[in-house]
Amino acid sequence: MLTILGRRDRRSNHCDGLTRRGFLKVGGMAAGGLSLPQLLALEAQAGVRSEGRSHKAIINVFLPGGPSHIDFFDLKPEAPSEIRGEFVSRKTNVPGMEINELFPGLAKCADKFALIRSVVGSEGAHSCYQCMTGRTKREMEPPGGGWPAGSAWVAKMLGGVNDAIPPNLSLMYPTGNRTWGEAGHGGFLGPAYQPTQLVSRKVGEKPEGLALQGITLERLKDRKRLLSSVDKFRRDIDTSRVMDGMDNFGQQAMGILTSSKMVEALDLSNEDPKVVARYGKDDPKFQRDGAPKIVSNFLLARRLVEAGARVVTMNYSRWDWHGGDGMNFPRSRQEFPLFDQGLSALIEDLHDRGLDRDVSVVVWGEFGRTPKINKNNSRDHWPQVSFALMAGGGMRTGQVIGATNRNGEHATERPVTFQEVWATLYHNVGIDVKHARTFDVQGRPQYLVDPGVEPIRELV
Numbered sequence: 001m002l003t004i005l006g007r008r009d010r011r012s013n014h015c016d017g018l019t020r021r022g023f024l025k026v027g028g029m030a031a032g033g034l035s036l037p038q039l040l041a042l043e044a045q046a047g048v049r050s051e052g053r054s055h056k057a058i059i060n061v062f063l064p065g066g067p068s069h070i071d072f073f074d075l076k077p078e079a080p081s082e083i084r085g086e087f088v089s090r091k092t093n094v095p096g097m098e099i100n101e102l103f104p105g106l107a108k109c110a111d112k113f114a115l116i117r118s119v120v121g122s123e124g125a126h127s128c129y130q131c132m133t134g135r136t137k138r139e140m141e142p143p144g145g146g147w148p149a150g151s152a153w154v155a156k157m158l159g160g161v162n163d164a165i166p167p168n169l170s171l172m173y174p175t176g177n178r179t180w181g182e183a184g185h186g187g188f189l190g191p192a193y194q195p196t197q198l199v200s201r202k203v204g205e206k207p208e209g210l211a212l213q214g215i216t217l218e219r220l221k222d223r224k225r226l227l228s229s230v231d232k233f234r235r236d237i238d239t240s241r242v243m244d245g246m247d248n249f250g251q252q253a254m255g256i257l258t259s260s261k262m263v264e265a266l267d268l269s270n271e272d273p274k275v276v277a278r279y280g281k282d283d284p285k286f287q288r289d290g291a292p293k294i295v296s297n298f299l300l301a302r303r304l305v306e307a308g309a310r311v312v313t314m315n316y317s318r319w320d321w322h323g324g325d326g327m328n329f330p331r332s333r334q335e336f337p338l339f340d341q342g343l344s345a346l347i348e349d350l351h352d353r354g355l356d357r358d359v360s361v362v363v364w365g366e367f368g369r370t371p372k373i374n375k376n377n378s379r380d381h382w383p384q385v386s387f388a389l390m391a392g393g394g395m396r397t398g399q400v401i402g403a404t405n406r407n408g409e410h411a412t413e414r415p416v417t418f419q420e421v422w423a424t425l426y427h428n429v430g431i432d433v434k435h436a437r438t439f440d441v442q443g444r445p446q447y448l449v450d451p452g453v454e455p456i457r458e459l460v
Helices: 036-046 104-108 129-133 150-158 223-230 242-258 260-266 273-279 296-307 328-352 418-428
Strands: 057-062 089-091 098-100 113-120 168-171 311-315 359-364 386-392 399-401 411-413 437-439 445-447
Touching: 057 129, 057 150, 057 296, 057 418, 089 104, 104 328, 113 411, 113 418, 129 150, 129 418, 150 168, 150 311, 150 418, 168 296, 260 296, 273 296, 273 328, 296 311, 296 328, 328 359, 328 386, 359 418, 386 418
Parallel strands: 057 311, 057 359, 113 399, 168 311
Antiparallel strands: 089 098, 113 386, 359 386, 437 445
């Protein structure tokens, strides 16, 4: 796996405590111990490297733990106090669309996103699996190798935009609850399509900011040293001159890592300081068993898709509040403002840079929260309904899709499934979900979504 991770330097004169340049370390790919050159070889065999295609992209933002649909975007001011809670709704720049009072940034750009208040079909598991694949683990038996992540499907169907940036990138921090930090895998499509992981840490260690580890960026011109770091092949099992054919892929691997596109995309010191400030200041503390609040990853995701990524997947914070030290309303008051700043900055930034027709954004979690507030002034798990926010991708934004009943208990209008959300994302990047297919390891045809599932008609 390509792992990119940085560490703090107390001697640094930067406000975030990070050295201006990071470090870089490339180890074996997570795909069965494959090195990056070996992964490139698999991609070449599958024909995923492609030049000159229209660059459509997806940013998938996962909110671990089950964010409250009622407290985010479906407030119930007419419900009893034990349902509506402490927050009041705020008007947005879209008539009739109201959201939480703590989202002033999103309120100003509501015309640039759509709210789905009626996401249904959650299997109720504390897992990002449905947000990564559109499928449940309990549905029909998956094909051999398992279901691919949506990002793997996109990498398979569209290939890479250029040789400098892998098409499928992950900013998913490994979390204490393992299932909140998994960006999915290639499934039966194979390891060539699974995400390249760009952040990492060992659970329990002091969190570190995002940078490059192992070799300073100033030393990237030292090709031999870089190649020795990249090219950690399993030479002990290479007895049939297989590696002789890997030389070109080794050069491609070095090209990816030394390319100015990858280096510059990952180095936020190359960004306009005013733009960086617009996204807010990171809170690198991991949220118990969840992810840290790294709002700069919203910006980094934008930079990576600009550089050539097809899909960037990220997790943000932790939203599983039952009570105790995780009381719903105090924690919301702490979390919402920074989330609002980072997400609204991303949406506005994409629009300002003319990327809003090409880059789709989805923000969602594994389920919603109980309408009725529990004895600890919090909300528990509620798989009956949840929300998704969708922006960009040329979609018809500035609207609310679906509705729940007076108490926010279940969808009463236009229920939307996880697969429909993914069908919409596929459509936005130019994939025809009715006809696009490939074959699994048993030679059976497989489609990206189940028969009858179509993109959300209100959006496309």
